[in-house]
Amino acid sequence: MTVQDVLTPGAGEPAAPGPAAGARGAWRRLRTRPSAVVAGAVLAALILAALAAPLLTALAGQDPYTYHDELVDSASGGAPKGSFGGVSGEHWLGVEPGTGRDLFARLVYGARVSLLVAAGATVLQVVIGVSVGLAAALGSRWADQVLSRVTDVMVALPMLVLAIALTTVVPDDFPRPLLLVLVMGVLNWGGTSRVVRAQTLTLRRLDFVAAARLGGSGPLRVVRRELLPSLAAPVITYAAILLPSNIVLEASLSFLGIGVKPPTPSWGQMLSTATTWFRADPMYVLLPSGLLFVTVLAFTVLGDAVRTALDPREASRLRVGTRKEKTRD
Numbered sequence: 001m002t003v004q005d006v007l008t009p010g011a012g013e014p015a016a017p018g019p020a021a022g023a024r025g026a027w028r029r030l031r032t033r034p035s036a037v038v039a040g041a042v043l044a045a046l047i048l049a050a051l052a053a054p055l056l057t058a059l060a061g062q063d064p065y066t067y068h069d070e071l072v073d074s075a076s077g078g079a080p081k082g083s084f085g086g087v088s089g090e091h092w093l094g095v096e097p098g099t100g101r102d103l104f105a106r107l108v109y110g111a112r113v114s115l116l117v118a119a120g121a122t123v124l125q126v127v128i129g130v131s132v133g134l135a136a137a138l139g140s141r142w143a144d145q146v147l148s149r150v151t152d153v154m155v156a157l158p159m160l161v162l163a164i165a166l167t168t169v170v171p172d173d174f175p176r177p178l179l180l181v182l183v184m185g186v187l188n189w190g191g192t193s194r195v196v197r198a199q200t201l202t203l204r205r206l207d208f209v210a211a212a213r214l215g216g217s218g219p220l221r222v223v224r225r226e227l228l229p230s231l232a233a234p235v236i237t238y239a240a241i242l243l244p245s246n247i248v249l250e251a252s253l254s255f256l257g258i259g260v261k262p263p264t265p266s267w268g269q270m271l272s273t274a275t276t277w278f279r280a281d282p283m284y285v286l287l288p289s290g291l292l293f294v295t296v297l298a299f300t301v302l303g304d305a306v307r308t309a310l311d312p313r314e315a316s317r318l319r320v321g322t323r324k325e326k327t328r329d
Contacts, residue, residue: 026233026309036305039298046295050111057105060092064109064265068100076280085283096270097277097284107287110265114295117180117260118246124185125246126239129192130231134223136193137200148197155190160252162187167258176260180250188242195238196231203230233310240303244296251292267292 030036049056057063071086072078078098080086085094085103093104136147166183203209204227212226253259254268262269270288278285 026306029309030305033305033308035301036309039301039305042294042298043302046111046291046298047115049108050115053105053108053112056108057102060102060104061090062102062105064101064105065263066101068095068102071095071100072098079277079280085281087283093287094281094283096273097281098273103284103287106265106270107267107291110267110270110288111291111295113177113260113264113266114247114250114268114292117177117184117250118243120177120181121184121188121246121250122239122242124181125189125192125242126235128185128189130196130235132189133193133196134200134227137197137204138219138223144197147193151190151193151197154187155194157187159187160249163249163253164256164258167253172261176264180253180259184246184249188246192235192238192242195234199231199234200227203227237303237307237310240299240306244299244303247292247296247299 071081071091072095073081080095080097080100082088082094085097086100087094091102091104093102093107095101096103096106132147132151136144136151139147163183166187167179170179209222209226212222217225250259250266251268251271254266255272257272260266260269267288271285271292274281274285274288
């Protein structure tokens, strides 16, 4: 078998295995990457900790809202008593300066908010982006021009500035996590739409789509049965890139004081109040910032691994390279 047979069978298009075979092959390639396995394990631990936050805090005998004034030193402005921010058998990671609230409880509950907002915003971005991208690629030339210009405008807009403006004008009684999901999702779907439009314009010219149309399938059936399975790989890859960006954006908005409002815990909100305590209580700064860094890094590494695993051309290059090495031997 030649390299040409591997890369371009038949009509000159990359080989397209069935969904089940492609998923099994991607999973197998993903498991062979140690960085992906480590990143996946870290993220699984964080997600489990966030989901089990009530159980974990119950085991510790704490909650994220109760004040413990006796654990902070009022003479020093509210710094925690004891070493390492007040670490003890009752407070595993210490307490929050000024309030004495349990830091472990606030971190695991803050993980819930940060991950939930980022995941919700990513899902909304993907739904809007896929819908607009498909409509632009499959619609008339006029519709394509209008939707493409709208997408260009959305990509060019200063998202952080608009997010700040929108979150400040909404009434305070509106659920803040839901507001962040809506604002981040509605303002940041342009990249997904571009990816989906470009891929759909390529796929619609292939034989299997033409065969489905000749077989009497309507537009919705063609999209559901033929296009969406083929778009799954690039969409999943792009979503894996969006997720860590949304975590950082939520933390940035909360850091600026316009995201999640107290007393609801959030990593970004904790960092916002930690800026005045980095000398008196370094642990209060290091813990949320370290968790944020590790989470974003793990999602980034896993997203890159998923991109490589789902890219058939990457897999083909790996196979060709392996054959060349065996030939040299």
